C-alpha cells in the first residue's frame with residue numbers, strides 16, 4: 001500500500017509498505033479522508049513537539065475516516081463496506097486513569113501520528129474496533145474525519161460545564177476554537193464571543209455563528225467583554241490559542257465564580273498568571289486534554305446537523321500532493337485542510 005512518511009523536517013517521502021492484516025479485535029480500514037491538524041504541521045516543520053521527536057520515518061495524520069475493508073477475528077459490530085471514523089488514541093485499559101474512566105489521561109496511550117506511533121496518511125490502517133465508530137449514511141467520511149477536533153471541542157465544553165444561557169469567550173479562531181464555539185452553542189451557551197488577532201479568522205467565526213468577535217491586536221479585550229456582559233465578565237472562558245497574552249487575560253475576562261478552561265498549548269513552559277485573582281474570584285481554572293467518550297456524541301451532532309464541520313474546511317487535496325497540501329495549510333487564512341486518500 002502507499003504511505004506518505006515524514007523523514008526529516010519539511011520532507012515527505014511516498015513509500016510502499018505491506019498492507020496490514022487486522023489482528024483479532026481489529027478492523028482494516030481503507031482510509032478515504034484525513035484532516036491536517038496543527039500538530040501534524042508542527043511535526044512537518046520542526047520534526048518534534050516537545051519530547052516527542054521524529055527519529056524514524058513517521059506517517060502523520062490522526063483525523064481520519066474511511067471504509068471497512070476487512071475485519072479481524074471476534075469483530076462482530078462491523079462488516080466490509082461500513083464507513084467509520086477512527087478515534088486516534090488507544091489507551092492501555094489497565095492503568096489507574098483508564099480504570100477511573102479517564103482514558104484520555106492514560107500515560108501509555110498509543111496515539112496516531114505521535115512518535116513512535118504511525119498515523120493515517122496511508123491507504124490502509126488496521127485499528128482496534130473498539131475505537132472505530134460507524135458513520136450513518138448522512139455523514140460523509142470527509143466530515144467524519146473531523147470527529148477528532150470536534151471531540152476535542154466536546155471535551156472542552158464538558159470540562160467547562162457550559163450551561164443553558166451561559167456567555168462564553170473563546171480565545172482563538174483556529175479549528176479548535178471554531179469547533180469549541182459550535183460545541184458550546186450545542187451545549188446551550190446563550191452567547192459566544194470569539195477573539196483572535198487575524199481579521200479573516202474572525203470573519204469566519206462570525207459566519208460560523210459567533211455572537212460577536214474581537215480582534216485583540218486592535219481592540220481591548222477587557223472593554224469588549226465589559227460591553228458584552230454589562231461589566232460582569234463572561235461565565236466561561238475557553239482559551240484555544242495557546243498565546244501567552246491570551247492565557248493571562250482569561251482571569252480578567254471571566255466573571256467572579258466563573259470557569260476558565262485552557263485547551264491551547266503554549267510555546268512557553270511557564271506563563272505568569274494572577275493567582276490571587278483566581279482565588280479572590282473563586283475561579284474554576286482547568287486544563288482540557290484530548291477527549292474521552294466523545295465520538296458517539298460527535299457522530300450524533302453531525303447526523304442531527306447540530307454542528308456543521310464542512311464550514312471549517314478550506315480545501316481538499318489528494319495524498320499524492322501531501323507536501324503542497326501541508327504548505328497550503330500553513331497559510332494564515334486557512335482554518336482546516338483536508339486530504340483525500342485513494343481514488
Ligand SMILES: NC(=O)C1=CN([C@@H]2O[C@H](COP(=O)(O)OP(=O)(O)OC[C@H]3O[C@@H](n4cnc5c(N)ncnc54)[C@H](O)[C@@H]3O)[C@@H](O)[C@H]2O)C=CC1
Nearest residue numbers: 038172173174175176196241242243246263264265289290
Ligand atoms: N489540549 C488538547 O487536547 C489540544 C490542544 N490543542 C491546542 O489548541 C490550540 C488551538 O489549536 P488550533 O485551533 O488547531 O490552532 P491554530 O493555531 O490553528 O489556532 C490558534 C488561533 O489563535 C489565534 N491567536 C493567536 N494569538 C492570539 C491571541 N493573543 N488571542 C486570541 N487568539 C489568538 C491565531 O491567530 C489562530 O487563529 C493549539 O495551541 C493546539 O496546540 C489542539 C488539539 C488538542
Ligand SMILES: CC(=O)[C@H](N)C(=O)O
Nearest residue numbers: 037039111114152290
Ligand atoms: C489531539 C491532538 O490534536 C493532538 N495532536 C494531540 O496529540 O493531543
